[in-house]
Amino acid sequence: MGLDEVFELVKKTNRVKIDSIEITANEIVINIPTISPISIPQTPPIRESIRRIISPEEPRIEIPEVDWEPPVEKYKGYIREVQFGRPKSEGGRGKVIKIGGQRALYRFEEVQPNPPVVTFDIFDMPMPGLPKPVREYFQDVMEDPVEWAKKCVREFNADMVTIHHISTDPKIKDTSPREAARLMEDLLQAVDVPFVIGGSGDPKKDPLVLEACAQVTEGERCLLASANLDLDYKRVADAAMRYDHNVLSWTIMDPNMARDLNRRLISHGLDGDRIVMDPTTCSLGYGIEFSINAMTRLRLAGLKGDELVNMPMSSGTTNAIGAREAWMAKPEWGDRRYRLPLWEITTGLTMLLCGVDLFMMLHPLSATVIKEFGRLLVSKPGKIEVSSDNYQWIKA
């Protein structure tokens, strides 16, 4: 069939389907009545592609260009920055840690300025009840909290140390606030990292213990743990204001309760920039989903501009070790040396991804993994070089 005949056909039918075509000429102009003129120079690749287009058996497959922009949000609010410790230039012991300061929810929107921080739990008396996989790291220092703190810093790279004055519990040893304060002074001498100061959980005694410890650590910007609605939180806030410390505002998984306590602390006179929130960390398997919701809602509310909940957050990640899946020696659950820290890691990582800034932890391995993820969290996107092949695993 000649070209002229094809055009006649087109004129009559208004359409024509060509299954295979071969064109040879120096230059041809095809004038199809309903279609705008196209000129086809005679070059082999084009001839090839003409063939392909018109063959129904071989659809052309390529990745089309599309529009897409990273979905970056604008946030009205920000997360406050809280400082622990005092620099040497101001007469402190040296190490200064800052947490918070976020201006966005996700790293791809804006990288957070401060990495998440791990504070190691230590106790003012031996803790024979700690599970073996934890105890084996601290057995040699348990008798002496000062050595315990040193070990956390020197061997396990602790950013901070949390001293739990549990012997002050009237039901345990009823150690006096003065004695607790003396220990505090020794601890300050021993290491240069900032401290979280914890009581025993006795609502009557804790404010007294925290007050005494706050006094001897004046200006060190410790974190007093904690102010909560079950005790005289005003007294704790007063101690923080008088001696230049921060306060841990602890509530139970209810964002409204967290807001209420913060409001009370602020209206009592405490600077909002001196508050860290602890909305309670439930262990993996024991209600962690409640903590996920509480932390996420608080962080989002803070970024949306609610200045009563835009404080950095803390997590008692150590709670994870209380789960039987973590501590119990049970052969069918595998080796406790890995199972226990992994339970704490999973709990901590989940909290990290919900926005938590400060992690109270016990197992040095768990702390290391959380810090490793924290290091990556504050790395600029694309800054760490990736050389691994995404498909390597298929052939591994």
Place this chain on the structure above:
Amino acid sequence: MAKKISAMDIYKLLPKINCKKCGESSCMAFATKLQERKASLDQCPVLKSPKFEKNRKKLEELLSPPVKEVWFGYKDRKAILGGEEVMYRYELTFFNPTAIGVDISDKLSEEEIRRRAKFIEDFFFERTGEKLKLDFIALRNASDDPERFVRALEIIQESTKVPVALCSLNVESIERALDVVKSKPLIYAVTEQNFPEMMKMLISKKKDKKDFAVVLSSSNIKTLKGMVKASLSHGIEDLVLDPHTTPENIMDTLDRFVMIRRSAIERGDKLLGYPILGLPINTYFYVLSGNNPIGQFVKELDKAAAIMEASAACAMLNRYADGIIIHGTEIWELMPILTLRQAIYTDPRKPQAVEPGLYPIGNPDENSPVIMTTNFSLTFYTVTGDFEKDGVTCWLLVMDTEGKAVDVAVAGGQYCGENAKKLIEETKIGEKVNHRIIILPGLAAPVRGDIEEKTGWTCVVGTRDSSQVGEFLRKNWNRILEEWRAKQGSGN
């Protein structure tokens, strides 16, 4: 959350004849269930008639979630990915728990393949009355030999009935495997490099009525979106996205997960509204090859690899992964992954309740104490957790308080004498012990009188917190029991 569809919008498109064939009392009730995703369109037989075809299409469109639900596997054993509506679980709920796949290399011996496949099929970890399981086998073409790949698939199909992901970049291997696969497989992967060839083969298989789901893979989200567009234009619609798992910096990967999900849910980008696949297995092999960030504590590379792989997996579960592929199968690695998945996908709309009834803690006998708590999950698990930790042996009565905690249930009237009586009768606890004493939580002190009156049992108010119960019992139980017996004796 994306635009909210009202039950009225749905109702308008239903037959409106209230035939009740769907099991609901009216079309409006059915519409409400559909809106809450508690019912499916298939339940309405009337919609299947040609007259309603248009409406049905509209309804499907209206009810389709911003993240498409994609399944693979067998009709009666599916791995279901996606189908999500929200960014945060408290906004509604997450629907399909992350499907967990474990790899099998086609380089393994036939016996090893069979054993690993069987392990994946049979494995479960039981928690809070639920059997937590693995979901699919990721058969990988490590040999790059189509022959071995197909043979391995045959062995898996002979010995198990688990959904399979066919993982190879080799077009011939996938093509051959598609000819023998007995289920709807997930194909891994169409990549930027093999795109034209792999797509061409898949399109022709599609024409032969072969059913499969496909993973599209690129570290560039824009490219991924283009790949989706191309796939859809060729009628390949069951898609899963792999935005690459980079073990050097898992945060880059998590960012891509979030960007894809936010584009789909908050920006209404339909071309990115597909499930996401994560590859913690990349972390495993990365650490195994010597990049061990925890060498100070764990020297054995396979253990370190498993710990870091589980960590990556858990991070992904927190960042919208709808499917993951892992390598490690040690129980201590799988336990936290499965437990976290269970937690994240718990429906927050449902009361967090456990089955009411009698739970023996430890090995209780006829002299053991009886303690009564509520069926609020968190209360229950805290109590049992504390008891186990403290070595408490007792009979634990769990009252149906509609999933309320003790103080709330006391105030709300669910923790009361009437319900206590019912519980005692139903559990026949009276036949298991030779005393008639119940220990109540400290917070239940106000209803002590009511319970004693309705049940005839003696009530003792215990501690405020379950962590103190162990000490309380050690100090007091024998005395309480003796006093009660003495009283009974004198009464007779």
